[in-house]
Amino acid sequence: MNRLLSDPRLLFPAALVLGGAYMLLMDSGSVFAVTDILIWVLFAASLNLLISFGGMVSFGHAAFFGLGAYGLALAIFRFNLPLPLAVAAGLITTLAGATIYGALCVRLTRIYFSMLTLACAEITFSTIFQWYDFTGGDTGLPRFVEPRLGLSAQHFGLVVLVVVLAGLLLLWRVIRSPLGLAIQAVGENPARARALGINTRAVQFAAFVVAAMMAGVAGMLMALFYGNVFPDYASLTFSIDVLIMVVLGGLHSFSGGIVGAVVYKLIDHLVSKHLMLWQMAIGVVLLMVIIFAPDGVVGIAKRLKTKLFGEARP
Amino acid sequence: MTDAAIAITALHKSFGAFVALNDVNLSIPAGQRRAIIGPNGAGKSTLLNVLNGQLPCQEGSIHLFGRDVTKATPHELARLGIGRTFQISSTFRHLSVEENVRVAHLARVRRVFSPFPGHLRALKDAVAASLDDSGLSQFARVRVSDLSHGDRKKLELAMALATRPRVLLLDEPTAGMGLAERQELMDLVVRHVARDNLTMIFVEHDIEAVFRHADLITVMAAGTVFAEGTPAEISTNPEVQRIYLGSHAP
Incomplete structure (x- = not known):
C-alpha cells in the first residue's frame, strides 16, 4: 500500500482510470465540482514547487494563472485564432510574463522576493482591469468561446483530468530530476549552494518559470471551463487562495498543494451556501493548522499513519 | 616564476x-x-x-x-x-546525507539544470566513493538534521571535496x-x-x-x-x- 501511494508509475495510471471512470459515470453537478477542484489542484501544486521545494513564497502566483487564461482568451476573441494556436498563445504569454517577472523577482530573497511577486501580480491585474479596449476591463471576456468548448461536462472533465495529471507528472519529474535537487538545495541553503558552484539565481529562475507555466496551464483550463475570463483570475484574492491551499495542505511535501486544494475546495463546496460562514470556516481551519500542525493536512495524515501502523521505514 | x-x-x-x-x-x-x-x-x-x-x-x-x-x-x-567549509557547518538539513553529496557532484559535473534523472543515477559511484572516503556510508540515508555535529562537519568537508577543488x-x-x-x-x-x-x-x-x-x-x-x-x-x-x-x- 505504501509503495502504491508513493510510486507514480502506479499512482498516475490509477488516478487516470479511477478519475476517468468518475468523470464518465457521475452526474454533471459532481463532475463540475471535481473539474473545478482539479484545476485548482494543478494551480496549487505549481505554487507548492516554489514554496515547499524552492523556499520562495510567492504572493502573486495568480499573475500567471491570469496570463495563461487571458493569452488564450484574447487569441480567440480578438484575433480569431483556432484553439491550438490560442493554447500556444496562452503558453507564450505566460512564458513572457514568467521570464520578465522571474528575472526581476529572483534578484531578491525572502520577504523582498514575496513583495516583488505581489507587485508584479498587481501590475498584471491592473493592466487587465483597466485596458478596456483590449481585455474588456472589469467585465472580462464573457463567452469568448462556448463553455467547455461545447463538450459535455463529462467529456470536458476527462480532458481536464488528463491535462492536470500530465502537469502533476511533469512537476513530479522536475522535483526528482537534477534540477529538482538543485531547487531544493538552493531553497534551503543558498550560501552553501553557491559555495559548491551553483548559480543560485539561475536555479531559482528555472523553478519560477516551471511553476509559472503550470499555473498558466491551470488558468487556460479555467478559461475554457467557464468560457469566459475575468480580471479576478490574476487578482490578489486568487493569489492568496492558492497560497492558503499550499499552507493548508502542508509544506515540504509534493502532495501538500494537491491535498490543500482538495480540502479547501471541499470546505468551499460544503459551506459556500453561507458565504460568511465559509470564510470563517477557512479562517478557523487555517489557524488550527498553522498552530497545531505546521506541516498541514499531509503532516497530520503522516503522523496518524505512524500512530496506527508504526514507524515508517525510511 | x-x-x-x-x-x-x-x-x-x-x-x-x-x-x-x-x-x-x-x-x-x-x-x-x-x-x-x-x-x-x-x-x-x-x-x-x-x-x-x-x-x-x-x-x-x-x-x-x-x-x-x-x-x-x-x-x-x-x-x-575554490572549495570551502563554514565556521558553523553549512549543509542541506532537509536532505539526506547522500543527497547532500549528490548536489555537490551535480555542481561539479555542471548538470544542475538537467531534467533527466539519469544524470543523477550516473553520479551513484562518485557519491558512494565520497561517502566511503569520509566514513559516512552508514549514514547515507539519514537526514542531515538527525546527524551529529561532528558528522555534519565531515559531511561538509565531503561536499567541498566532491567539487574537486x-x-x-x-x-x-x-x-x-x-x-x-x-x-x-x-x-x-x-x-x-x-x-x-x-x-x-x-x-x-x-x-x-x-x-x-x-x-x-x-x-x-x-x-x-x-x-x-x-x-x-x-x-x-x-x-x-x-x-x-x-x-x-x-
Whole structure:
C-alpha cells in the first residue's frame, strides 16, 4: 500500500482510470465540482514547487494563472485564432510574463522576493482591469468561446483530468530530476549552494518559470471551463487562495498543494451556501493548522499513519 | 616564476567604520597547507569570506593561479576551484546525507539544470566513493538534521571535496568537536589534501592542530598580517606569544 501511494508509475495510471471512470459515470453537478477542484489542484501544486521545494513564497502566483487564461482568451476573441494556436498563445504569454517577472523577482530573497511577486501580480491585474479596449476591463471576456468548448461536462472533465495529471507528472519529474535537487538545495541553503558552484539565481529562475507555466496551464483550463475570463483570475484574492491551499495542505511535501486544494475546495463546496460562514470556516481551519500542525493536512495524515501502523521505514 | 595558488595584494575590507581587513598581502604557493591564526576579530573569517567571493572587497586584488578573480562571484570561484567549509557547518538539513553529496557532484559535473534523472543515477559511484572516503556510508540515508555535529562537519568537508577543488578553505574545521573527533577530522582533511595535492588554507583555534598540520602559519591581528613563518618560527616569536599564544598558553 505504501509503495502504491508513493510510486507514480502506479499512482498516475490509477488516478487516470479511477478519475476517468468518475468523470464518465457521475452526474454533471459532481463532475463540475471535481473539474473545478482539479484545476485548482494543478494551480496549487505549481505554487507548492516554489514554496515547499524552492523556499520562495510567492504572493502573486495568480499573475500567471491570469496570463495563461487571458493569452488564450484574447487569441480567440480578438484575433480569431483556432484553439491550438490560442493554447500556444496562452503558453507564450505566460512564458513572457514568467521570464520578465522571474528575472526581476529572483534578484531578491525572502520577504523582498514575496513583495516583488505581489507587485508584479498587481501590475498584471491592473493592466487587465483597466485596458478596456483590449481585455474588456472589469467585465472580462464573457463567452469568448462556448463553455467547455461545447463538450459535455463529462467529456470536458476527462480532458481536464488528463491535462492536470500530465502537469502533476511533469512537476513530479522536475522535483526528482537534477534540477529538482538543485531547487531544493538552493531553497534551503543558498550560501552553501553557491559555495559548491551553483548559480543560485539561475536555479531559482528555472523553478519560477516551471511553476509559472503550470499555473498558466491551470488558468487556460479555467478559461475554457467557464468560457469566459475575468480580471479576478490574476487578482490578489486568487493569489492568496492558492497560497492558503499550499499552507493548508502542508509544506515540504509534493502532495501538500494537491491535498490543500482538495480540502479547501471541499470546505468551499460544503459551506459556500453561507458565504460568511465559509470564510470563517477557512479562517478557523487555517489557524488550527498553522498552530497545531505546521506541516498541514499531509503532516497530520503522516503522523496518524505512524500512530496506527508504526514507524515508517525510511 | 610559477603563479601562486592564491595571491592577495593590498586587500581592504571594512564594514561601515569597522576596518575588518587592512592592507592584507598574502601569497600562498600551490600545494601548501597554510594556517591562519589570530585573536577573535583579527579578520580571519572575513578573509576567507572575501576569498570565496561571499563578501566583496573594497580595494586590492585576488589572483587564483595567476587569474584575476577579485570581482568573481562565489559560484564562479567554486567553478574555478575554490572549495570551502563554514565556521558553523553549512549543509542541506532537509536532505539526506547522500543527497547532500549528490548536489555537490551535480555542481561539479555542471548538470544542475538537467531534467533527466539519469544524470543523477550516473553520479551513484562518485557519491558512494565520497561517502566511503569520509566514513559516512552508514549514514547515507539519514537526514542531515538527525546527524551529529561532528558528522555534519565531515559531511561538509565531503561536499567541498566532491567539487574537486584546487584550493580548500576551511573555517575552523574542528570547532565544537571532541578531541578524538578533532584528530580524526584533521587526519581526514590532510589525507585528502595530500592525495589530491590541494592547496589548503585553514583558520583554526586548536593550536596543536595548527602546529601539526601547517606548512606555514600566518598570524593576523586587527585586520592585518602580523607575522608569517613556519610552526617553529611562530612558536618562538615573542611578539606572537604576546598577542596570541600568551592568552591561550596553558
